[in-house]
Amino acid sequence: MSLDQSDIKKIAHLARLAVDETETAELSDALTRILGLVDTMEQVDTSGVEPMAHPLHMAQRMREDVVTETNLRDKVQQIAPAAENGLYLVPKVIE
C-alpha cells in the first residue's frame, strides 16, 4: 500500500496535524515504508481467529457510585494555557 500526498493530507487532518509540502513528501515516503512492513501481516490466514483486544482475560471491574473527587480547579488551571473565570478558553467555536 503506498500513500500519496492527498492521503497524507487527509490523515493529517483527521489527526489535526499541520503538515507542509516537505513534511507531506517525507511522511508519504515513511508511511509507505512502514505500511510495507505492516503488509507482511497478509501472509497469515486469520479466518476464524478471534480478535484479541487485550492481554487480560478479565471482565471490567465496577466502581461503587460514591463521590471521591474534590475540586481541583485552581491547581489544574495553573497549568492551563488559557483560563479565565474558571473556564478554559479557546478560539471562538462557530456552530
Added chain:
Amino acid sequence: MHTHTVSELAAALAAGEFSSVELTQHYLDRIASLDGEINSYITVTPEAALAQAKQADERRAQGEVTPLTGIPLAYKDIFCTDGVKTSCASRMLDNFTAPYNATVVQRLADAGAVMLGKTNMDEYAMGSSNENSYYGCVHNPWDKERVPGGSSGGSAAAVAARLCAAALGTDTGGSIRQPAAFTGITGIKPTYGRVSRYGMIAFASSLDQGGPMAASAEDAAMLLNTMAGFDERDSTSANEAVPDYTADLNNSLQGLRIGLPKEYFDEGLDVDVRASVEQAINVYRALGAEIKEVSLPNTNLAVATYYVVANAECSSNLSRYDGVRFGHRCDDPANLEDLYERSRSEGFGNEVKRRIMVGTYVLSAGYYDAYYLKAQKLRHLISDDFSKVFEEVDVIMGPTTPTTAFKIGEKVDDPVAMYLSDVYTVACNMAGLPGMSIPAAPVNGLPVGLQMIGNYFDEARLLNVAHQFQQQTDWHRQMPAGV
C-alpha cells in the same frame, strides 16, 4: 557508595554506615559531574530529594523502615510526579507540571524511597534509541557514541553509570528490556496488569507496563515488591496477590525447563551476540536446567502486528494533547483548527507524528479490517504461540536484541530498520507476559542482554532464574569505564 546494589545500600543504611542524606548527596554530586556527557536526566530535583532523604533518616530513627527507605531512585519522565515537571521528553509537555502522583510514584514515596529526578526517554516512549527526545539523545555510558536503547534509555544509562541506585522504566514493546540489554543492567517488564498504569502517561494502553531497572535481579525484586499490586484507579490492574519477590530468589534451578525459540536464533542475530547468549545458556545447563528448542512460529509477524496495534492506540491516546487544558499551545491561534493543528505539530516530534499518522490510518474507514482487526487476530495467534510453549517449558530464553548498541544516528533515517531491532521483545507485550533482560558476557566491550520470558504472573520465577545466574557471573557487577 554507588557501587553498592540496593540490597547492599539498604544494609549499609540500616547499619548506620551512612545516612540517606549522605547517600543522596553522593548521587546528586555524581549526576552533577557525570551526567553532562550522558544526558540521562531531564529534571534533577536536589532540594526535594534531600528533603525526602532527611525524612527517610528521621523515619529510620523512629524505627519506621522498609527495604527502600532512603534509597535514591530515578523515575522515567513518563510517570506523573505531583508538582514536578513531567515532560515525556516532548516539547508538548515541556511546560507541564503534573498535578498528581502516579500510583507507583506514590507507593515508592510511601515506602520512603528518595526521588533524585526524572530521566530522559524517547518522546512519549516511542523509540528504541533515545534519539527521539526533545531534550537530546542519551549517550550510552559504555560508549558515548552509541545509543543506550529506548525508550527507557535515560533510566538505563543512569543505572549503568550509577547515577541512581535503581530506576523506573516502562515497556510497551521492549522499552525496559532493550535499553537494559544495551547498558548492561537488569530490567523486568512485569505481566500486563501487575503494576498500576495510573499516572503513567499512556503510549499504547493494552501494551504499556511499568517496571524496575536496576543493577541486579535482587534489586529489581525489591523494587517490584513495592511497585506491584492492585490499584482501584486502573481498570486493567490485576487483583492478584503479590508474593514477596525476594523470597524465592535462592530456589534451586535443578530441573528447570528452559525453551529456546528457534525463531530467536535466526540469521538476523549477530553471531557474537549469539555466542554470548549460548554461553549464558550453558551456565543454566550447569545449574541443572533442561534446555530444549521450542517454536514461536508467528515471530516474524510480531513487529508488523505490534506497530499496527501500538500506533492505533497511540493515535487516540495522544489526541488529548490539543493545546486546550494543558501542554503546549501555539501562539495566536487564528481559529480552533489552527489551535489544534499548530499546537500539535509544534508540540510533537517527527517520530511521534509518524506514529500518530500510521495509527490514524489503520483505524480509518475502509482500512480498519485490513489493518487493525487483522492485527488483533494476529495478536491472538502470537499469544497462542506462547501458551503452547508454556505447556512444555517454565521459562523462554533468548537474546534481548539482535545486536549490541548501535551508533547514534545509525538508524535514525530508517524507521523500519529501527522497528525491526525490537523483533525479540515486542511479542511478549502482545501476549502480556512478563519479560526480563539481564547482562550476559559483553561483546567487544559492549553489553549483551539475555532475555527471559515467563508465564503470566510468574515474575517470582523469572527473578529467581535471573538471580541464580547472577550468583554465578559478575557481568551485572561490571561498570563502564570513566564513571
Added chain:
Amino acid sequence: MQWETVIGLEIHAQLATKTKIFSGASTAFGSEPNTQACLVSLGMPGVLPVFNREAAKMAVKFSSAIGAELGRRSVFARKNYFYPDLPKGYQISQFELPIVGMGKVEIVQENGDVKVVGVTRAHLEEDAGKSLHENFHGMTGIDLNRAGIPLLEIVSEPDIRSAKEAVAYARKIHQIVRYLGICDGNMQEGSFRCDANVSVRPMGQEKLGTRAELKNINSFRFLERAINIEVDRQIDLIESGGEVVQETRLYDSVKDETRSMRSKEEANDYRYFPDPDLLPVELDDDFIADAVAEIPELPDARCKRFVDELGLSLQDAGVLTSSREMADYFETASVGNDAKIAANWVMGEVSAVLNKQGLDIADCPVSAEMLGGMLKRIGDNTISGKIAKDVFEAMWNGEGSADEIIEARGLKQITDSGAIEAIVDEVLAANGKQVENYRNADPDKQPKMLGFFVGQVMKASQGKANPQQVNALLKERLG
C-alpha cells in the same frame, strides 16, 4: 404527490448517578464551572477510567423495561474526534456490542390505536462538556463539569411516521426512564435530549429518502415543531427540484426554523475501536436479578391494573399513570376510599391548583395521605363534596388535616334526621306558594323543581345537611 415521513429518534438520557461514569466526580447540576472536572474528566495525561456500577444497573433496568435483549457482554469503544468540549479527543461510548439490544415500546396513536415502535439499541457513553459562547475577548469558554456524566443513548428504529408519533414515542421513553428513576427527565437542563432523524419519501416507495439529523430540541413541543418544519422544508425542496443532503441541522426555536450546522458538515471518520483502558463489561445473573428487583411497576402495567382492579376508565388510568409521582399520589390517597372519587379529585381539584401555581405533584402542600383523610370524611358522610372543596383549600393553606379543619370550622354534616326534618319543615312553611306549584306540576317537571327546595334547605343548614337525606325527606313531605 403524497409524501410519507420517516422518523427515527436518538434520545440521550443522562443517568441519575451520583458520580460520573468513569470517575468519582460529582454530577450535581449547576455548580461553578470546572469545579466538578476531576483529573479524569479533564483527560489529564496518565489518568484512567473506572466504570460506575450504578450506570450498568440503570441500563439493565431500562433493558428490562422495554423487553430488550440485554447485552450481557458489552464493550466500550472510543469514538475519535476533536472538539473543545471533548477533553480526551475521543468519547468513550459503545459501538459493536451495546449494553441494551433490540427492544420495543408501545405508543397510543391519535386515533387511539396502539403502535409498536422498535428500539434498535441503547448504549452507555460519557457526556461531553459545555461550550459557552458568551464573549470572553472573542473566545469560547469551556466548562467540563458535564464531561463524563453517564448517558444512555436510546436509538429507535425508523418506525415513526409523524411528528405526533415522535412526541408520543419520546414521551413514552421519558415516562419509562422517570418511572425507573434512572433519569430526572429535565429537558431544560439537558438531562433528556432528543435528536430526530427525519426523511421523506413518496408514499409507497420502499427506499428511504436522505435524512437530516435535527439537534438542539429541548421540549416535546419543539420536537413536534422542528419535525413538522423540517418535513415541510424537505418536501418543498424536492418538489421544487432540489435534493435533500445528509447533514446535521439545528432547530432554532426563536426563529422557528432548522438550519445547517456548518461546523459538523465535514464527513466524520470516528475511527471507533475497543477502548484498551477498559475491559468488557460482563453482567452475571445476580447482578441482573438485583437490578430487576428494583424496578417498580411500570406505567403500562400500572395503567392496566387501575382499569382492571380499581375500575377506572382507560383514559383516567392513563392520565393518572402519566408520571410515577402522580400515580403514587393517587394510589396513596385512594387507600380505603372510592377509587373513582379519588381519581376525580387528583385529576380535578388537585391538578388544577397545581397547574395554576406551577407546582409538581411532588411539591403539593396537600400530601396524598392528607387528601386520603379528607376522602374518608366524604365517604362516611361527615362532609359533602361541596364542603370538601373548602376543606381542601384550607388544607392547602396549611390549616391542618381534614379532621382538624372540619372540627375547627364546625363543618360536620348534619345527618341527624330530626334536625334535618326541622329545617325541611321550616323551609316548606316559608315557601307555601312554591309547595303548591310543585304539587300541581306535571310529574315530569317535579324532579327539577325539587332542586329549589334542596337549595333552600342547604342554604338554611349552611351547607351542612346531608344532601341525600334532604332529598329523600323533601320527596316524602311533598309527595
